[in-house]
Amino acid sequence: MxxxxxxxxxxxxxxxxxxxxxxxxxxxxxxxxxxxxxxxxxxxxxxxxxxxxxxxxxxxxxxxxxxxxxxYLDGGDLATALRRRVMPEALALHVLHELALGLSYLHAARDPRGLPLGIVHRDVAPANVLVSSTGDVKLGDLGVAKLTALADRTAAGTRKGRFAYMAPEQLAGEPVTAAVDQFGLGVTLVELITGHRPFAGQDRGDPPWQLLEELRAPPALDGLADDLQGIVLRALAFAAEDRFPSIHELRLAVAAAQRLREPAGPLELARWMATAERGSGL
Known part of the structure; x- marks a missing residue:
């Protein structure tokens, strides 16, 4: 586009x-x-x-x-890097934690009068995650972000974002809340660690109506540790009200999982990105 x-x-x-x-x-x-x-x-x-x-x-x-x-970021995006290698758990959790920080800020943003803007990104996906050469993680592409506090000019039934990362309510063309960004984070975490998305139709590129039905089934989380499966299952809940109360609570769950693993941060992420760029194996 x-x-x-x-x-x-x-x-x-x-x-x-x-x-x-x-x-x-x-x-x-x-x-x-x-x-x-x-x-x-x-x-x-x-x-x-x-x-x-x-x-x-x-x-x-x-x-x-x-x-x-x-x-300008002198690095690359995660979608490109993932074509070459998957990411270790600790590093994927670091990325998710950074994205959750940015989304928490986005969701809490207020106008000059102090009124909440109700911003929802609506397109959280590896292609929109940029990593600098020093390991800074940044979420981009606010072109489809929505200020839910303002009049919604999106036509009824219109879907904004990438189908493979959309929450059920997005696929159905229903009004969205910040909970849809949790769904995108959940799909992204699975893809970072396993190299595939949690629902087969997301990898096949199934149409929205078919994906919507598939999302009712349990996701495929083989290769994920038990504690990470718990985080993902909640983030990918079919009903928005069954997900975390907010991105902040999701971030706290991610932080708890990080404490059980070897530390990983910008330096390790920068090295991983450089290796992925060279096309090295796992």
Whole structure:
């Protein structure tokens, strides 16, 4: 849908900074809905500041086309890395903990008057998780994020995000809450550790109506430790009210699991990403 290009931002006295420029792919230029999503990503992202979210630095227009200026990360995304190798449990838990921190901030964001914005990301997936060369974990792509406290302009039944990581209520086109982001985290944790998603239809690319039925069955969690299965089963509960009360509680469960394993942090993640980039084996 969009293209991202490396650019150099220039300033006074020879100031230079690498940035990422995001714009619609040429064949989609002029699509009003996609342009609105791009502008939405910039205006929303410009109000948010957290170490686990990709920073939005600006919004511009060139020859009638909008573009977003984003923080540049000299690393890669987890979806690409996962094509080459899976991740050790301790490292996957570190990634999930960092993402939960960013999502907790996102869900708790307020407007200048102090009123909750009710932001839901709606597209938590490895492809949207960027890791820098120093092991910083950042969640990107706020283009489909929704401010649930504001009027919902999404057409009834419209689904925003990647089907394989969608919660049942998303697939059904129902109103969403922050609980859908837990579901995306749960799918991501399984994929990081095992190399596959917890429901076969998610890997096959089944259509939404078929996936929705499959999500009623127990997920395939072979290869996950018992304590991690408990976290995932709750995050992937079919009914939103059966998931964790909030991302914060999910993060506390992840932190408890981390304490039972060898420490893993940015340094270890940076090394893992570098090895994955070289295409090494497990």
């Amino acid at each position: 969009a293209e991202v290009h490396l650019a150099i931002s220039h300033g006074a006295s020879g100031f230079e900074r690498k940035v990422a420029i995001k714009l619609l792919a040429p064949e989609l230029a002029g699509d009003a809905d996609l342009e609105r999503a791009l502008v939405h990503e910039a205006t929303l992202g410009g109000t948010l500041h957290h170490r686990n979210l990709v920073s939005v630095l600006g919004l511009g227009i060139h020859e009638g086309a909008y573009y977003v200026v984003l923080e």
